[in-house]
Amino acid sequence: MPATATPRARAFSRSDHRTLALAALGGALEIYDFIIFVFFALTLSQLFFPPEMPEWLRLLQSFGIFVTGYLARPLGGILMAHFADHLGRKRVFSLSILMMALPCLLIGVMPTYADIGYAAPLLLLGLRILQGAAVGGEVPSAWTFVAEHAPAGRRGYALGFLQAGLTFGYLLGALTATLLAQLFTPEQILDYAWRYPFLLGGVFGVVGVWLRRWLSETPVFLALRERNAQPVAFPLRQVLSRHRQALIPAALLTCVLTSAVVVLVVITPTVMQQRFALSAGHTFALSSVGIVFLNIGCVLAGLLVDRIGAWRALALYSLLLPLGIGVLYASLVGQWGTIWPAYALAGLCCGVVGVVPSVMVGLFPAQIRVSGISFTYNVAYALWASTTPLALIALMPWSPWVCVGFCLVMGAVGVATAWYYANCESLGFVRDCASA
Secondary structure, X not given: OOOOOOXXXXXXXXXXXXXXXXXXXXXXXXXXXXXXHHHOHHHHHHHOOOOOOOHHHHHHHHHHXXXXXXXXXXXXXXXXXXXXXXXXXXXXXXXXXXXXXHHHHHHHXXXXXXXHOOHHXXXXXHHHHHHXXXXXXXXXXXXXXXXXXXXXXXXXXXXXXXXXXXXXXXXXXXXXXXXXXXXXXXHHHHHHHOHHHHHHHHHHHHHHHHHHOOOOOOHHHXXXXXXXXXXXXXXXXXXXXXXXXXXXXXXXXXXHHHHHHHHHHHHHHHHHHHOOOOOHHHHHHHHHHHHHHHHHHHHHHHHHHHHHOHHHHXXXXXXXXXXXXXXXXXXXXXXXXXXXXXXXXXXXXXXXHHHHHHHHOOOOOHXXXXXXXXXXXXXXXXXXXXXXXXXXXXXXXXXXOHHHHHHHHHHHHHHHHHHHHOOHHHHOOOOOOOOO
């Protein structure tokens, strides 16, 4: 893998830190609104489906509604990315959080199956589709916004910190679920307390919209307008016609990133309750530990990107992904009593989540950057995240090592992608991924 030269980095100014902090915090609040559903998947499966339905089928359908939010990401992401490349990153960046918060609030007040029958899961499905469209515009816009604000040579750290902020939304969800499990009995949660985290999400959305009022447009976008550069009429058409080579690594790396999040945050907490008979409170607490160290891992991974380059960091963290998940499941299967440190290690080893954005933003030029990232990221994420949770849940009864084998395969994909696409200059389509 060839050496990569990175530009000389200047220190972050107070303004840089403020922009990064506001972007990360707003993203955390939006991701909370999207992910809180999965922490109450078991509860929602009992509330929104017929009680005579087998438990495994109710859970499977509940996860089905959850992953439908992923399927809606491409449409929302592509539409919002079009306007981000035309009108600016900030406007779309602020709109997405409002689109996420309103459905979360409505879920908190909607009737259940006992009240309106099959209309309840259908209504829930519609609200998840709206949330999926919102998050489809959030992530590509956030990556682009932060990358274009970051000082030269510090993009890796900025994007790693942003990813830590986004994954902090998972932590907010886990902590909220843990708190509810301690304050209320399972009967009370099933009766009324399950609504509280969704109502809280609506409040978070209002806060997020207010925070983003203080952000400024990116210097890169402003420079394009100062040069009187006309926006590309149809950015996605140009992505598909002139930048097809960039689509393959972008899609593959999205699958690697998605796999890490799905296994660590989505699947493992449910598996610990279903297969390993851990209590809900214990599971949520363990999940919180894993997410805290995932936050740390993202920042460390971003710092490494600035030091050794994005492709080399990608290869390293792709190797660490199956290692960390393997240690976690070994502790669960062997009942070693070391689940806490194992979950922490798994979180650190999922730092590939903090590396992938640095590669992605370097694959497309500024004029079509949001559209290029949004199309590949959201289509790949939708297909991958909508199928892998269901497949892993379905296969788990056959072996508890399914998630480890899955991460081993995805780690190999990450290493192979990093090795094949490392020579950015010879490929020609990569603009600045070497420096991240």
